[in-house]
Structures are given as C-alpha cells and as structure tokens.
Amino acid sequence: MFSQKGYLLSFIKYGENDAVLHCFTEEEGFRSYFLKGIYSKKNKKKAFLLPLNQLNITVNNNKDTGIKTISKFEMVQLNDIYTDIKANSVIFFVADFLNQILKNESKNEAVYQSIQELADQLQRKNYHSHLIFLVKILTIQGVSPLLGEGKYLNPETGVFSASGTHHLFDAEVSLLWKTILSASEPYEIVISKILRRNFLDSILVYYHYHFSDFRIPDSLEVLQQIFE
Structure with missing residues (x-):
C-alpha cells in the first residue's frame, strides 16, 4: 500500500458506481486513479469529490503500469x-x-x-x-x-x-x-x-x-x- 496527499482536479463517472479521478499529488505530480463504488447509495464519501479538495489517497503499491485503484481516501481537512x-x-x-x-x-x-x-x-x-x-x-x-x-x-x-x-x-x-x-x-x-x-x-x-x-x-x- 502507498499513501500520499493530492489535490483533486477533476473526476469522471465511470459506469453506474465508479469514477476516474485526476489529481495533482505531492509525491508523483499528475496522476489518475480508479475509484470503485463511490456513487453507490451507501457511500457518503462522494461529498469529497470537490475541485481542489486535498485528499489523503491510498493505493495498492503494485508493479502494474496501468491506472491504479484507490483502496482508501479521506479529506485532509474540512474547508x-x-x-x-x-x-x-x-x-x-x-x-x-x-x-x-x-x-x-x-x-x-x-x-x-x-x-x-x-x-x-x-x-x-x-x-x-x-x-x-x-x-x-x-x-x-x-x-x-x-x-x-x-x-x-x-x-x-x-x-x-x-x-x-x-x-x-x-x-x-x-x-x-x-x-x-x-x-x-x-x-x-x-x-x-x-x-x-x-x-x-x-x-x-x-x-x-x-x-x-x-x-x-x-x-x-x-x-x-x-x-x-
């Protein structure tokens, strides 16, 4: 697992419940991530999807060169x-x-x-x-x-x-x-x-x-x- 901070620049809904996030991160610069289930009815974290919201993002630290999947994310602070x-x-x-x-x-x-x-x-x-x-x-x-x-x-x-x-x-x-x-x-x-x-x-x-x-x-x- 690998965690870092990043500012959300944009996001695109993918399918019924998922999304692709485009972020500018502290450690890697511009990165895109796949986020599963964010639009499901029970997921309250869709409220975090605000432009320039700073997030703590955790992804699986594997060698896959494709788009990485977010396993956990939280807001750095309320704003x-x-x-x-x-x-x-x-x-x-x-x-x-x-x-x-x-x-x-x-x-x-x-x-x-x-x-x-x-x-x-x-x-x-x-x-x-x-x-x-x-x-x-x-x-x-x-x-x-x-x-x-x-x-x-x-x-x-x-x-x-x-x-x-x-x-x-x-x-x-x-x-x-x-x-x-x-x-x-x-x-x-x-x-x-x-x-x-x-x-x-x-x-x-x-x-x-x-x-x-x-x-x-x-x-x-x-x-x-x-x-x-």
Whole structure:
C-alpha cells in the first residue's frame, strides 16, 4: 500500500458506481486513479469529490503500469471555502485550468505549495488571488515574461517592448504584469475591479501562446458572471 496527499482536479463517472479521478499529488505530480463504488447509495464519501479538495489517497503499491485503484481516501481537512459562492467559482475555474496544464507534470513541490497558498488566500476572501496564482504558475514553469524597461508586454515573446503588439496588453495591464512579477508579496497587491477582467483575458492569451493545445476553461463564463 502507498499513501500520499493530492489535490483533486477533476473526476469522471465511470459506469453506474465508479469514477476516474485526476489529481495533482505531492509525491508523483499528475496522476489518475480508479475509484470503485463511490456513487453507490451507501457511500457518503462522494461529498469529497470537490475541485481542489486535498485528499489523503491510498493505493495498492503494485508493479502494474496501468491506472491504479484507490483502496482508501479521506479529506485532509474540512474547508468552508466551498460554501462561499465567490471562492467556489474561483476554485472550479482554477481546477479546470490546472487539469489541462499539469497533465504531463511530474513531482513539483512549488506547484503543490502554490495550490495550498491559493486555498489560504481564498479562505481570507482574497477573491482576485487566482490572477496572482496563474502568474506564479508561469514563473514556476519557467515561461513567465522577462522583466525589462519597455512599457508593453508582448505575449508571444514574453518580452516588454517600447510599443504595443496586442490590444489587451496596453500600458496599464502590462504594468500590472510587471508589478506582480517583481513583488516579494504579490498576493498583497490590490487589483481594481475594472482592471480584473482585462487582466484575466491577458493571462488567457499568454497561456495560449506558451502552452500547446491550451483551451479556455468552460468555467470561465460562470466566474465572470459571479464577479460582474
């Protein structure tokens, strides 16, 4: 038997009672697991299937190279952010986001700790923390913009230049990118409500250029409606 912690990114119902879980784990990075009987009438643990819920997962430690079966799983801790509609919409969006960009990611302690950091910020009702988080992930992955003297960020090259190359990356949005990238405590940065929509759009454009097959998360529309 082998146990480890992991954040649930997504899950798919399989048959009548089973499911396949996609998780980002502390020790192995992105992993998929088979979970038997989770949708049976007597199983109360289906309530654990929440995006970015941190789980203690136990699997059979065999040499089978196929998808491993979970023998036991528990929540690491109770978290009341799922009862907060704003925090909940952020969680669904981030989980959808990470589910696609981390699919080939092996063990990465910085990513794992950053997810916990985001959960802590949402607990404190920092509802624009996902914007900071997504920039931090770019830095961890080694594809964040290079700081320079230019006023405008070129999203394709990741370089600041003297003239604009994309309508979303105006001087104001580009300055916010610089501020976050250079801050020692980026979560303390206050982003105005007016600027948040454009900044998030700029992040999505940047990811499109730097992650192959990147798609806009389906949960974006719900996120935007909640924060209108």
